[in-house]
Structures are given as structure tokens and as C-alpha cells.
Amino acid sequence: MTLNQLTAHEAINLIKKKRITAYEIMQDIFNQIDKVDNLIKAFLVINREEALKQAKEIDKKVKNGEKLPPLAGVAVAIKDIIATRGTETTCGSKILKGFIPPYNATVINRLREAGAIIIGKTNMDEFAMGSSTENSAFGPTYNPWDLERVPGGSSGGSSAAVAADETFVALGTDTGGSIRQPASLCGMVGLKPTYGRVSRYGLVAYASSLDQIGPIAKDVTDCALVMKVISGHDNMDSTSVNLEVPDYLKSCQEGIKDLKVGVPKEYFIEGIDPEVKGALDKALKIFEKLGAKIEEASLPHTEYSLPTYYLIATAEASSNLARYDGVQYGYRAEEYEDLSSMYQKTRSEGFGSEVKRRIMLGTYALSSGYYDAYYLKAQKVRTLIKEDFDKVFSKYDILITPTSPTPAFKLNEKVSDPLTMYLSDIYTIPINLAGIPAISLNCGYSKGNLPIGLQIIGKHFSEETILRAAFNFEQNNGVEKKKPSIKPAKHKEAKK
């Protein structure tokens, strides 16, 4: 076993006990990246020298007997939508190729103060718009469990990197499921915090009322560790909430006896893969064994979530992406007649087709004559969706659902029809509309050895509860602990 295969909490412990050095860990991490990333393509940028330098500094601290910060020596990969000072940040888009942020996102500063070592930036669907990482301007990322399949999206690079032991943890972002769905498809733990729990300062905005940054990790303990570090009020983000950050690690340890669990019936309709349903049924029995009380619940407006999301998110995106005009940073077209055509050519040449599609939808929905029928209507339905959750949470502590209707699908399977792709997020989207927290973790494998994810949803600021439920399930679920084999297909057709 190599050191990159450890979890973050195991590595931290061994560093503290002086059994291994942070430098040795970094070497194994980079060896793994060198070994597998040409197959997985999780990374866009790798900061090898800087990471090794920081590892040496941690080792010096250990040698001097200094007190170590909570994530000392932990390798972290960052989704390329989060600003890292001095390191290229592209958002998976041609329009930001070569862009170097002059500041760090708040989460980056917090990770660094905690001793974490940022090893690189990961691939993603362009501007976080997608569910497969196939919309990256720099090529897709491949699922470590089956290289012919997608890792999910839009945080596909982050999720694949953790699953392939190329990093201990990663940061992703979630606007409609982009942390949870790729975590599910790669067998990892992914948490989307309550809206406002984690600062969005330095997060390139897609849909400002929905976006959140969160951890993707190998287990619930690592997830809780990172949450503790990145959460909390930030003066630089006016939507970040001034609430104390609990000790997420400590609260995991308590049991879940008498925890009231609701299972929304609207999430178990047609289209769900029978193996996913089977895994969920098995999981619910485990929760019962652990003392939880399970009942059927109802979220009657579930079927309206997708159109609501795609109207609100695209409207907000059309506004947020208006800044990409070639003037101050990023790509600028070479040939144009005047200012207006410079904007048009820059944006048309710089953006990919899914981004353009969403900007068009959003612009239409906000335009004069259509605003009431589309955007305003969607905001009102959003209220109804949120109220569904308020009602169930007056009765239940958590809800349990599948994360994705299917395990990882094949590359190119869904690209030709945008609507089909949108349906992959059907279980994750309502959560963003309500602004509540949710975690996805592995609950089994399909016959084809593909991970199946379980989603635990809580009310606003109940990350402690969902982490506790996740931890108890993880420790008692009897699911085999496997690692992906990362092998290319044995019988590939000879290239003509």
C-alpha cells in the first residue's frame, strides 16, 4: 500500500506520530498522478514544486515539536472554478485560458492556514454547467471505475482525483448537484453545505442564489474535517451567514437511535435503475437496524424542480457571465469591426455550446415580455418547493434518497440531447432550490462494479445531523471497501 491510498485523517495521525513525513506522502501522491492521470485526466494544473516545498515546511514544524494545524500535510485538489492566486484558473473554459487570479478565494486561505497543501486544479464542465465533465473545453475526465464512463459533473475532476487516490480530498462546487452526483458516480463522499455556510468569495459565480463550495472525500471523517476548516462567516461574502461552526467531527460519533427518517415517495418513480433502488432498500434496512425510524414522506412539488432550476439558474448565469467580454482578462477575439462585434466574437469563440445554450435560455427568460411567465413564475414555484421541505422537516430529522437515478453512464451517451443530461440531476436539484444541506456517500456497487450513491438531506444548518447519519451508516453498512482498478479496456478496436 502506498501513502496516497490513506485517508486524510490517517495521514494526519501518522505525521503527528512521526511515522511518516509530509514529504514522503507528497511523493506518493505525485507518483500516483504520474501513473494514472494520463488515463483519468482529472487535473488541469499541478503545483508539484510548491507542494513539495510546503510539505518540507510541515516536516520542519514536526521536527521542531511545533503544534500542527488541523490539516497539516493533507493534499487537496481544487476545482478550477475557485480562485487561486498565482495559479491559472480557467473554469474549464477557453474564455479564461491563461487567466491568473490576483487573489485567493476565502476557502483557499482557510485551507492553507490549516496546513493543507494545494496540489493542483481539477477539470470540470465549463462554468459548472453540466453533469458529466464532458463540457470542459479541455477534454473530459474519465471515471476511475470504468474509463469508458463519465465521472459525473460538474466536479468530475475533483471526484475522480479522490477516487483514484491522486489526492486525499478535493473541493467541488454544487449548484444543482455538482458535488453530490460526481461523488456518487465515483463512490466518494460529497457534501453540499447549507447556502451561506461556506464563503463564496473567490468562487466564480454560475448561479449566485444556488452555488456552494463543499468537500469531496474518501470517507465521512475526512469530509467533516474539511467542513470544519472551510465553513464560517466571511465579511467578503454578504450571503455568508454569521453562525458558529460546530465541531463536525465530534458530533459524527453519536448514534442515530430514534432518528426520524423520511423517504420521499416522489424520488422512487420510473426511470430509476433497479439496482439503485435495490441498494437504497438495503441501506434503509441498515438505518433501521441502527435505531432510526423510517417512514414514507412526500415532497409533492418534486416534479417541478427541474424546470424551476433551469429557469432560475440560467437566468442568474446569463447575468453572471455577462462580464466575460474580453476587456480586462481572458480571451479576446483577434478580428472584429467595433466594440459590439468584439464582445460578440469574443464570447461566441470563447464559450462552449452548453454555456451558450444556458445564456440564451436565461436571457430569454429575463427578457421583456417573458419575465413574468418564466423567471418570476419559477421563483414562485421555488417557494412551493422550499415549503415542501419545511413541512417534512417539522416531522423528520433527515430525508434519504438516491443521489443519481443511475450509476455512471458512458461517455457520449447523453451529449446529443440536453434534456436527457439535465434529468441526471433530478434528485439533487430540489436541495439547491431550498438552500438545504445534503451529503452523498457510497451504499453499494452495481453488477458492473459501478458505485451507487445514497443521499442524506437535512434542514438548514443541520450539517451535524447529516454527517452523523452518514458516519453511522458508513461504519455499519457492510459494503465492501474497494478501490477502482483504473485499467484501460482490454479489447479496444484497432484504430483505422
Next chain:
Amino acid sequence: MTEKIITKKEVEYVAELAKLEFNEEEKEEFTSQLNSILDYFKKLNELDTERVEPTAYVISMPNLLNEDKVKPSLPQDEVLFNSKYVKKGYFKVPRIM
């Protein structure tokens, strides 16, 4: 056959608003895709939302204001760093008037 909700002319108008340009083939493809998507969105009309308040912000926190204090910001050279079209502290663009 989906009833046309948005015409090619409207697609051209929206593209102008969004400062995007498309060739004929792309316009056809977009018109068709947008129509399918908007047709699906019609579903929302099944709901009576007349007495429902819109949600713009999901958490019920009051609007927070910072004190009006001047703090250090980015130095000019860092601001200009990401463009190659720079002159004497300005970003250069095609003439506006």
C-alpha cells in the same frame, strides 16, 4: 411535433441581447433545442402561484452592511496583469464613439 414557442427571429434577438453570434446551422439547432426545453417548462403552468411570494434568497437573514471604511485593494499592476491590451494604466478597447 412540438408547437413552436420561440422563432428563429426571436433567437436572433436574444443572441443580440446576450452578445452572442451564431451561424445558420447553429441558429436552427438552437431554435429546435430551446423549443424542446421551453416546451418542458410549460409544466410550471400546472401550478396556481397567484398568492405565492417569489423566493430570491433562501435563508432568512437580514441584509448585512459593512462599515464605510477604506481598506487596501488591488494594486493597479495586478489589476492590469491579465490583459495584453494595456496602455498607460488603461485597458485598450475598440473606439466606443
